[in-house]
Structures are given as structure tokens and as C-alpha cells.
Amino acid sequence: xxxxxxxxxxxxxxxxxxxxxxxxxxxxxxxxxxxxxxxxxxxxxxxxxxxxxxxxxxxxxxxxxxxxxxxxxxxxxxxxxxxxxxxxxxxxxxxxxxxxxxxxxxxxxxxxxxxxxxxxxxxxxxxxxxxxxxxxxxxxxxxxxxxxxxxxxxxxxxxxxxxxxxxxxxxxxxxxxxxxxxxxxxxxxxxxxxxxxxxxxxxxxxxxxxxxxxxxxxxxxxxxxxxxxxxxxxxxxxxxxxxxxxxxxxxxxxxxxxxxxxxxxxxxxxxxxxxxxxxxxxxxxxxxxxxxxxxxxxxxxxxxxxxxxxxxxxxxxxxxxxxxxxxxxxxxxxxxxxxxxxxxxxxxxxxxxxxxxxxxx
Amino acid sequence: xxxxxxxxxxxxxxxxxxxxxxxxxxxxxxxxxxxxxxxxxxxxxxxxxxxxxxxxxxxxxxxxxxxxxxxxxxxxxxxxxxxxxxxxxxxxxxxxxxxxxxxxxxxxxxxxxxxxxxxxxxxxxxxxxxxxxxxxxxxxxxxxxxxxxxxxxxxxxxxxxxxxxxxxxxxxxxxxxxxxxxxxxxxxxxxxxxxxxxxxxxxxxxxxxxxxxxxxxxxxxxxxxxxxxxxxxxxxxxxxxxxxxxxxxxxxxxxxxxxxxxxxxxxxxxxxxxxxxxxxxxxxxxxxxxxxxxxxxxxxxxxxxxxxxxxxxxxxxxxxxxxxxxxxxxxxxxxxxxxxxxxxxxxxxxxxxxxxxxxxxxxxxxxxxxxxxxxxxxxxxxxxxxxxxxxxxxxxxxxxxxxxxxxxxxxxxxxxxxxxxxxxxxxxxxxxxxxxxxxxxxxxxxxxxxxxxxxxxxxxxxxxxxxxxxxxxxxxxxxxxxxxxxxxxxxxxxxxxxxxxxxxxxxxxxxxxxxxxxxxxxxxxxxxxxxxxxxxxxxxxxxxxx
Numbered sequence: 017x018x019x020x021x022x023x024x025x026x027x028x029x030x031x032x033x034x035x036x037x038x039x040x041x042x043x044x045x046x047x048x049x050x051x052x053x054x055x056x057x058x059x060x061x062x063x064x065x066x067x068x069x070x071x072x073x074x075x076x077x078x079x080x081x082x083x084x085x086x087x088x089x090x091x092x093x094x095x096x097x098x099x100x101x102x103x104x105x106x107x108x109x110x111x112x113x114x115x116x117x118x119x120x121x122x123x124x125x126x127x128x129x130x131x132x133x134x135x136x137x138x139x140x141x142x143x144x145x146x147x148x149x150x151x152x153x154x155x156x157x158x159x160x161x162x163x164x165x166x167x168x169x170x171x172x173x174x175x176x177x178x179x180x181x182x183x184x185x186x187x188x189x190x191x192x193x194x195x196x197x198x199x200x201x202x203x204x205x206x207x208x209x210x211x212x213x214x215x216x217x218x219x220x221x222x223x224x225x226x227x228x229x230x231x232x233x234x235x236x237x238x239x240x241x242x243x244x245x246x247x248x249x250x251x252x253x254x255x256x257x258x259x260x261x262x263x264x265x266x267x268x269x270x271x272x273x274x275x276x277x278x279x280x281x282x283x284x285x286x287x288x289x290x291x292x293x294x295x296x297x298x299x300x301x302x303x304x305x306x307x308x309x310x311x312x313x314x315x316x317x318x319x320x321x322x323x324x325x326x327x328x329x330x331x332x333x334x335x336x337x338x339x340x341x342x343x344x345x346x347x348x349x350x351x352x353x354x355x356x357x358x359x360x361x362x363x364x365x366x367x368x369x370x371x372x373x374x375x376x377x
Numbered sequence: 378x379x380x381x382x383x384x385x386x387x388x389x390x391x392x393x394x395x396x397x398x399x400x401x402x403x404x405x406x407x408x409x410x411x412x413x414x415x416x417x418x419x420x421x422x423x424x425x426x427x428x429x430x431x432x433x434x435x436x437x438x439x440x441x442x443x444x445x446x447x448x449x450x451x452x453x454x455x456x457x458x459x460x461x462x463x464x465x466x467x468x469x470x471x472x473x474x475x476x477x478x479x480x481x482x483x484x485x486x487x488x489x490x491x492x493x494x495x496x497x498x499x500x501x502x503x504x505x506x507x508x509x510x511x512x513x514x515x516x517x518x519x520x521x522x523x524x525x526x527x528x529x530x531x532x533x534x535x536x537x538x539x540x541x542x543x544x545x546x547x548x549x550x551x552x553x554x555x556x557x558x559x560x561x562x563x564x565x566x567x568x569x570x571x572x573x574x575x576x577x578x579x580x581x582x583x584x585x586x587x588x589x590x591x592x593x594x595x596x597x598x599x600x601x602x603x604x605x606x607x608x609x610x611x612x613x614x615x616x617x618x619x620x621x622x623x624x625x626x627x628x629x630x631x632x633x634x635x636x637x638x639x640x641x642x643x644x645x646x647x648x649x650x651x652x653x654x655x656x657x658x659x660x661x662x663x664x665x666x667x668x669x670x671x672x673x674x675x676x677x678x679x680x681x682x683x684x685x686x687x688x689x690x691x692x693x694x695x696x697x698x699x700x701x702x703x704x705x706x707x708x709x710x711x712x713x714x715x716x717x718x719x720x721x722x723x724x725x726x727x728x729x730x731x732x733x734x735x736x737x738x739x740x741x742x743x744x745x746x747x748x749x750x751x752x753x754x755x756x757x758x759x760x761x762x763x764x765x766x767x768x769x770x771x772x773x774x775x776x777x778x779x780x781x782x783x784x785x786x787x788x789x790x791x792x793x794x795x796x797x798x799x800x801x802x803x804x805x806x807x808x809x810x811x812x813x814x815x816x817x818x819x820x821x822x823x824x825x826x827x828x829x830x831x832x833x834x835x836x837x838x839x840x841x842x843x844x845x846x847x848x849x850x851x852x853x854x855x856x857x858x859x860x861x862x863x864x865x866x867x868x869x870x871x872x873x874x875x876x877x878x879x880x881x882x883x884x885x886x887x888x889x890x891x892x893x894x895x896x897x898x899x900x901x902x903x904x905x906x907x908x909x910x911x912x913x914x915x916x917x918x919x920x921x922x923x
Binding site for chain 1: 715739740741743746748751752756758761770773823
């Protein structure tokens with residue numbers, strides 16, 4: 017680890033709020049990755065007649081447990097439960113509902129208010145809100161991460177080409193991006209979403225069409241600056257090709273700007289998906305999504321637990337990401353990093369640098 | 378408040394210490410420095426970069442970044458006022474009024490958005506409370522005093538419309554506005570060309586004798602010291618190691634460090650290769666024009682002729698020195714020869730014309746022609762280890778397998794006087810001189826025939842310069858290399874080049890064997906350049922800019 021990296025890590029940790037947000041977010045994300053083990057309508061493990069069964073991984077027909085149908089077992093059926101419990105036992109996840117499990121035993125018409133069974137109540141189709149939140153959080157974050165990764169790769173590549181070659185390439189590309197960014201994104205997405213049946217990957221592709229431009233300007237500026245630096249010239253004099261120079265010599269410097277922007281792009285991606293879901297043009301019907309929950313909250317004002325839950329989960333998730341983004345920005349802030357680096361430098365070179373900086377100001 | 382005895386000196390600094398605080402602990406920048414300045418005298422603070430000379434000067438006006446910097450001990454008395462820890466009001470009355478300061482870089486020291494008149498008026502309004510009319514008269518008077526041509530026209534000019542030397546004159550005019558008792562000049566001529574440096578030094582000396590002000594001159598250049606100073610303080614690692622009259626110091630340096638500093642000037646003679654050695658790199662009527670475009674259709678209305686029809690030939694084992702002021706096209710010439718810059722005219726490498734070759738075709742030749750840049754901080758990729766930097770060329774040209782490459786890198790490092798273990802470290806862990814050695818090793822490892830050295834010593838301290846010059850000469854002798862040595866420093870050129878070209882505005886003014894050029898310059902411009910560089914004499918000549 018270079019001293020610079022160490023310094024940056026220390027800066028990241030020094031931002032207490034961002035550092036804790038990072039850990040909280042990480043824990044939440046990993047917990048939600050295992051959503052099937054936390055909220056599911058199938059038991060985690062069954063012992064039946066001295067055999068172990070893993071319903072989360074495998075589908076067993078009801079006949080396995082002495083039932084009558086050849087179809088997959090409905091473990092929530094009291095009859096099936098009695099069958100299994102009579103000759104063995106089973107362990108349920110803490111929340112015995114999946115995101116699409118409909119609770120038919122509600123004492124009141126759906127949406128049902130919070131109760132011991134449904135901790136945050138049910139939505140207007142009788143599905144458990146907590147289960148849908150866990151799955152919805154996972155899909156939002158995964159979607160955001162994948163979209164951020166793809167738009168960063170495309171954006172960095174486009175920015176690098178523009179900045180490095182400059183001139184006419186840069187001019188044409190810039191005008192194209194300006195026109196492209198002038199398109200009314202949301203309307204186009206709505207139109208496109210009504211032409212194809214939106215799935216996770218379709219939506220990702222559609223959003224990617226418009227989100228890759230976010231990083232182009234930053235990376236382009238870095239490349240424009242670096243292409244005239246002496247070490248780039250030196251690499252040219254060594255006979256290095258353009259791609260080598262871009263990847264090996266210039267890109268590492270542009271990565272700082274890219275990494276600084278990334279948490280904010282992630283936030284934007286999640287918000288866009290939520291907005292589309294809220295309008296009903298997002299993920300296919302029935303998918304667990306925070307936007308859909310918000311829409312339900314709007315349609316069922318008499319059931320405030322729906323709107324409030326969606327609001328708080330979104331607000332907390334986005335705030336955590338923003339705090340992390342701030343900490344990342346601090347970590348890469350050259351004024352912070354370099355100032356501390358130079359004062360930590362032995363000898364008086366540091367003092368001279370500081371004095372020169374002061375004098376220049 | 379205790380009543381202090383009257384101060385016989387203009388300024389007396391006693392036991393001054395400066396510490397810089399950081400979370401890694403305190404750094405001692407200045408460790409107990411004492412000196413006095415009498416009225417009207419010139420004291421020079423000499424030292425290499427990092428010796429604490431600038432920090433000392435800045436602490437006199439309390440301009441350090443407080444509270445990061447602080448003074449654990451010491452006193453700075455100006456007349457009868459203690460400046461150390463004085464309140465802002467006292468300091469403001471002294472700053473720019475009784476003690477004025479000029480800085481190294483005239484471009485960044487002037488506000489780019491204010492006209493010259495406004496910048497100079499500011500000090501007059503602040504300290505003298507003059508009316509606008511009176512201030513204008515005074516400003517004109519000052520600009521005439523510092524020798525700015527056409528002062529009436531320049532009043533409304535902005536800093537970017539002036540040349541470097543003219544900007545430094547404006548800075549001096551600002552400093553003189555209130556007729557200070559002490560002028561602190563922090564490397565006032567380092568950023569300027571040699572001819573202009575001589576003019577500015579002459580101006581400072583003239584103004585000093587006219588106003589009877591004291592001058593504290595901070596510099597690393599012993600030539601400037603010898604020309605300007607009455608007394609010298611030599612600083613090393615935050616301490617004054619020797620204080621003496623200027624004549625004594627140059628004749629009988631007592632401290633070992635001073636002796637080292639004095640003997641550090643580049644010396645030695647260029648190698649003496651046979652005159653009929655084969656031509657490695659040559660160019661005929663080489664031209665690099667930058668088009669000037671104007672109007673809606675961006676039509677080309679003219680050209681800036683960076684290199685305008687230059688003939689050059691470098692033979693095996695020879696060094697051709699290219700000298701000239703900034704903007705004369707020296708660096709562009711070097712880049713054009715290596716085909717790193719578009720140009721017109723024949724470029725012959727080893728007898729083959731390589732002008733117009735496609736980059737792919739040229740790639741094979743790249744290992745035979747290399748370049749070393751001026752700034753060793755900018756020319757090494759900050760995120761690659763030294764081994765990766767030096768080995769990059771080997772990888773590109775597919776020389777050897779990874780084990781052989783490692784051995785070659787180690788050998789190149791040894792050749793430039795660095796331990797082979799250095800290859801696992803990163804550039805920022807090295808000093809300027811060591812970085813320049815790394816840059817030389819990068820060029821050398823490919824076993825080139827021709828190397829362009831673009832001011833390889835200008836960014837380095839004097840003692841390091843001498844070492845690099847010796848190193849370059851050794852390497853040349855060992856490998857029979859051809860150098861194109863670009864520099865504005867004529868002393869370094871004399872120590873290394875067998876042949877010299879003097880460039881001005883893209884054209885070669887004069888060229889010939891080094892000895893002939895130095896002893897018997899034929900062109901007026903060459904004579905002015907030599908006088909300015911070697912004796913720091915200002916020459917009034919139409920050939921020299923202001």
C-alpha cells in the first residue's frame with residue numbers, strides 16, 4: 017500500500033459519519049443479498065422421516081411428505097404443516113413470507129395494519145411489507161450497482177478517447193453528447209418501456225442509454241490535462257501506443273475523479289429506477305420494488321404504513337449513500353491529502369512547499 | 378510591556394525558530410537563525426531548496442500559514458518594533474509600507490483581473506491615502522523609475538499583456554510605492570531569462586542606491602550573490618552555517634558546506650570526439666509553424682514560426698548545445714527531431730529520412746532516440762514504481778523476458794548511480810536529482826544512439842546540477858552517444874557541448890564550436906547573451922528584449 021493510499025484511507029475513516037454509513041450500508045446490503053433465508057414462504061430446513069430437505073434450494077412435490085398433489089408443496093398450508101410436523105420438524109425463516117406470498121388469514125381487509133404477524137402490515141394485495149422491503153432493497157441496490165458499473169465503464173472510455181485525441185474527435189463527440197443530453201429522457205423511457213416488456217435487463221439497457229454521459233466530462237478534462245504532461249510525452253518517446261498510454265499512464269489519474277463521482281451516480285441510478293416504478297413503467301408487475309410501494313402508499317392514504325415505510329427506507333438508503341459519497345470525496349480531496357502528506361514529510365521540503373504556496377497566494 | 382533598548386540595526390533577527398505542525402508531529406524548518414541588516418546594505422540568504430531561506434524571509438513579515446507554522450523561540454525586531462507575534466494592525470503598518478516584498482513568479486504575484494494602475498494604486502491608497510489624481514501621477518513616476526517602456530500606455534494594461542521581465546518591473550514598482558526601508562526579494566530573477574535577469578538586477582541595484590534602502594536577497598544563485606550582495610548568510614537545513622562579507626566568502630569559504638556549494642558549479646570540458654564521426658541525427662530546413670486562425674470560418678491568417686528553417690546535425694559522440702531565451706523554439710526543435718511534434722523539412726536519422734513516417738513504422742526506431750525532460754517531477758508517472766517506469770520501454774519493444782528485463786533495469790539504475798533496490802520504490806520517495814537520474818536511466822536502458830536532453834538540470838539545485846552534468850558526460854563517453862542538449866544555462870552548455878547553436882525567435886542566430894562561440898561571439902545577440910549569463914551584465918542592445 018502506498019503512503020497515498022494509506023493517507024486516503026485515513027481521510028475516509030476521519031469522516032466518522034461516512035465511515036459508519038459505509039459499514040451500515042454494507043451490512044444491510046449483505047443481509048438483503050440473503051433475502052431468501054430471511055423472508056421466505058418455505059422453511060429453511062425440514063427433517064422428515066430421518067431425511068433432510070432444503071426447500072429453499074430444491075422444489076419438492078407435496079407427495080414427498082405424504083400429501084396428495086404432484087405440484088410443489090405449499091408449506092404454509094396447515095394440512096401440509098401437520099403432515100410434516102407429525103413425522104419430523106422444520107425451521108422457518110424469521111419472516112415466513114416471501115415478497116409474493118399473499119396472507120389469506122388477514123383478520124381485516126388488505127391493506128392490513130402492522131401486527132405481530134406482519135410487522136409493517138401488508139400491502140393492498142395482502143403481501144407482507146417487510147418481506148417486500150427486503151427484496152426491494154436488494155433489487156434497487158443491485159440495479160444501481162450494475163447500472164453505475166456499466167455507465168462508468170462507457171463514460172470513462174468515451175471521456176478518455178475525447179480528451180486524449182482532442183481536436184475534431186473531441187469537438188464532434190461533445191456536440192453529440194450535448195444533443196443526446198437534450199433529449200427528454202423520462203418521456204423516451206416511458207415510450208420505450210411501453211414498446212418492450214420491461215425486465216431487469218431491458219430497463220438497465222434503456223437507462224444506460226442516457227446515464228453513461230455523467231462521467232464523460234470529468235474524465236475528458238483529466239485526459240485533456242494529462243496528455244501534454246511530460247510523462248505522457250516520455251511514454252510516446254519510448255514508443256508506447258495510444259492505448260497503452262491511456263490505460264497505463266493517464267487513466268490512474270482520472271480514476272480519482274471517477275471514484276469520487278461514483279456514489280452519487282449510484283444514488284441517481286436508484287432514484288431513477290424508483291421513479292419509473294412509481295409511475296408504473298418500471299420492473300414487471302409483482303416485482304418487489306420501493307417505487308411500487310410508494311405508489312401503493314399514494315393510492316391508499318388510509319394505510320399510512322405503506323407510504324411512510326417506503327419513504328423512510330428510501331430516505332435512509334439514499335442518505336447513507338450520500339454520506340459515503342462525502343467520505344469518498346474527502347478521501348480523494350487533493351487539498352486534504354497533499355497538505356497532510358507534505359506536512360508529514362520529513363525535512364524542510366515540506367516547509368518550503370507550504371511557504372511557497374502561501375507566497376503564491 | 379517592557380521597554381526595549383533602541384535597536385542600532387534596521388532589522389535584527391535573533392534565534393528565530395519556525396516549526397510546522399502536522400498530525401505526524403512537528404517539522405523544524407528553521408532552527409535558531411540570527412542576522413542583522415543595516416540601513417542601505419544588501420544581505421543575501423543563500424541555500425539550496427529546503428534550506429529554510431524562504432521561510433525565514435516570510436516570517437519577517439509574518440506571512441507564514443499560521444497556526445500551522447509557529448515560532449517556539451526567537452525575535453524579529455524592525456527598528457524598535459517587535460514583529461514576532463505583533464498584532465495585525467502593527468503588521469499592516471509595516472507590510473508593504475516600511476518593509477516590501479517581491480516574489481519569484483511575477484505571473485502569479487499580480488492579480489490577472491486588475492490593470493497595472495489599479496494594482497499599484499492599491500498600496501498608495503492603503504498606506505498614503507492619496508487622491509485618485511495624485512495616485513496616478515505617483516504611479517506613472519514609479520513606472521518610469523523601474524524603466525517600464527511607455528508607462529502612460531501601460532497603465533491600463535493587464536498582467537498578461539506584459540512580458541515576464543516587465544511584470545517583475547511592475548512588482549518592483551508596487552514594492553517601491555511607499556519608499557520602504559527594507560525590500561525583501563525572494564528569488565526575484567529565477568523565473569526570468571538571463572538577459573532580463575541581468576536587467577532586473579541592475580535595476581534593483583540602481584534603485585537601492587537611489588533610495589538608500591536595505592535589500593534582503595534570497596537566492597540559490599551564487600552568481601547573483603557575488604554581483605549584488607555586501608554580506609552573505611549561507612543557510613543549510615534551517616541553520617546559518619556561515620556569515621561573511623561577500624569577498625571573504627568567495628575567496629576563503631570556511632564552512633565545509635559553503636565550500637561544497639562554491640565548488641558545485643558545473644565544470645569540466647566536453648569530450649573530444651573525432652570530427653568526422655557519422656551523423657546520427659540531422660535536419661534540413663526544419664520548420665514548425667503554428668497557424669493563427671481568425672474569423673468565423675477560422676481561416677489561417679498567419680503563422681507563429683516556432684522553428685523557422687533550422688539546419689542541425691548531431692554526430693556520434695558529439696553534443697550539440699542549443700541555447701536561447703524562453704520562446705526561442707529550443708524545446709520545439711527537440712520534439713520535432715524526435716517526431717513528437719509535427720514539422721516540415723527533412724529529418725534524417727542514421728541517414729534515413731523519417732519525416733512523414735507513420736507512428737507504427739516509427740515505433741521500431743523509438744528505442745534508438747530518447748528524451749530526458751526538464752521537470753523530473755512531471756516526467757515520471759506518479760503511480761508506477763521506478764522499475765515499471767524504466768522497464769516500460771523494454772516491454773514495448775519486446776526486449777528480453779521478464780528476468781532479463783529486471784536485470785537490465787538494475788544495471789541501468791547502477792549506471793546512473795542509484796542502488797538497484799530503488800526499482801521497487803515510487804518516484805515521490807526520491808529527491809529531484811535522484812528523479813532526474815531515474816529519467817536518464819529510462820532513456821538509457823534502451824541503449825539509444827541519440828538523446829535529446831531538454832534542460833535536464835534547470836529544475837535542480839546547483840550541487841546536483843554538477844553531478845548530473847558529470848553523469849551525462851560519463852555515459853556519453855561509455856556509450857558513444859549523440860546528445861542534443863537544450864539549455865538556457867550557458868555554464869552547463871559550456872561544460873558539456875562540443876558545438877553550440879544560438880536560437881532566437883525560431884531561427885539559428887549563430888552556430889559553431891563551443892570554444893569559438895564563447896571566446897569570439899560574432900553576433901550582437903550572442904554577445905549580449907554571454908555577458909548576461911556569465912557576468913550578469915545588462916546590455917543595452919536592440920537585440921535584447923525588455
